[in-house]
Amino acid sequence: MSFKTIQSYFKFTKEQRTGIFFLFLVIVVMQLVCFFVDFSAVSKEYPEKQKWLSLQSEMDSLIMDAKNSKPKIYLFNxxxxxxxxxxxxxxxxxxxxxxxxxxxxxxxxxxxxxxxxxxxxxxxxxxxxxxxxxxxxxxxNKKYNTKFKEYTSYQNQAFAKKEKIVLIDINQATKEDLVKIYGIGDAISIRILKQKELLGGFVSMEQMKEVWGLSPEVIENLNTHFKVSIVPDFKKIDINNASLKELAQFYYFRYSLAKEIVTYRSMKGNIKNIEDLTKIKGFPVDKANLIGLYLDFN
Missing domain, CATH: 1.10.150 (DNA polymerase; domain 1)
Incomplete structure (x- = not known):
């Protein structure tokens, strides 16, 4: 391609040169406008939106804390x-x-x-x-407990002839009487009294094993200071006429057992003694003698 051929591409008429000049001028003006004018949109702030955004950020932080934190484990027996x-x-x-x-x-x-x-x-x-x-x-405090037992044993031997321990009827015992026993505080003494109220009265010291929180050692201490002198005069449950609700409310019966008892009565007639009850599915046979004292079979 010769120089003359190339030169022919740059030959413009007067109108073309004027158009090119104005086009160049428009481009320059547009560049200056873009450089000096801020075209960023003016954002409106909405208070409600800002409130929700702040709440969302708090929720996100709480969720992150929950994921990162380990569940706290409390001391337990x-x-x-x-x-x-x-x-x-x-x-x-x-x-x-x-x-x-x-x-x-x-x-x-x-x-x-x-x-x-x-x-x-x-x-x-x-x-x-x-x-x-x-x-x-x-x-x-096993060491202290051992020393306490030894000291108590020594005192009992030393004053056996002069003073005899008087056993108190557990059904007549007060909170003040119970807290005197080593290993029993306010909470356990209240628990024993509530158990007595729930049953209507204790019929055997064996029932102390059913009180939550009493260790074998503490039960042994209770047995040396308390006893069941006479069976308390409480209203016995008429096993042959009591309703399902009445039976289910009895401490030693659950709803399922009460239902079995009612079914047994309807199918085989009256329950004559505790031996009949032991034949019913789910009956706590190991506590039959205790339970029998709370029931009326007439």
Whole structure:
């Protein structure tokens, strides 16, 4: 391509040169406008929108805190651990069942080592759970408790001839009488009195085992100071005429057992004695003698 050919492309008429000039001028003006003029949109602020945005940010921060935080575990007595709590702490079903079977024998674990011996949990799991164990005060003060027993025994021997311990009827005992027993405070004494009120009265000191929080040692102390002199005069449950609701409200009966009793009566007639009741499905046979004292079979 020759120079003359190229030069021919740049030959314009007067009108073309004028158009090119104005086009160039428009471009320059547009560039200057873009450079000096702020075209950003003026945003309107709405108070309600700002309020919702602030609330949203707070919610987001709370959600993040909840995800990052670990659930707090409170101290508890491992003797009364529930299935759900044991599962959450990492115990297997078999380990929980071993503890429940042990407790059904009315036995207690008094240290992390005893807990491991009963449940067979691993050392690593015990290391995680043990810091949250809380045993009763009498367990933590075994040395003091032993000294107290020795001192009491010594005093009893020394003054056996001069003073004899007078046993108080447990149904006549007051809160002040109960708190004198080592290992019983205000809470447990109130619990014993409420249990007595619920039953209408105790018929045997064996019922102390049913009061939550009483250890075998404390029950032993109770037996040395209290007894059931006479069966209290309470209104007995007419087992053959009581309604389903009345039976279900009895302390030793559940609704399902009360229903079985009503069904038994309708099918086989009146219940003559406690032996008839023991034939009913779900009846607590081990407590039959106690329960019989609260019932009227006439």
């Amino acid at each position: 491992p003797n009364f651990i529930t299935d759900y709590k044991g599962y959450k702490l990492g115990m297997s079903v078999q380990e929980i069942d071993r503890l429940l079977a042990f407790r059904k024998e009315n036995k207690y674990v008094n240290s992390p080592k005893e807990f491991q011996n009963v449940t067979k949990v691993s050392d690593s799991l015990l290391h995680v759970m043990a810091p949250y164990f809380k045993f009763p005060d009498w367990v933590n």
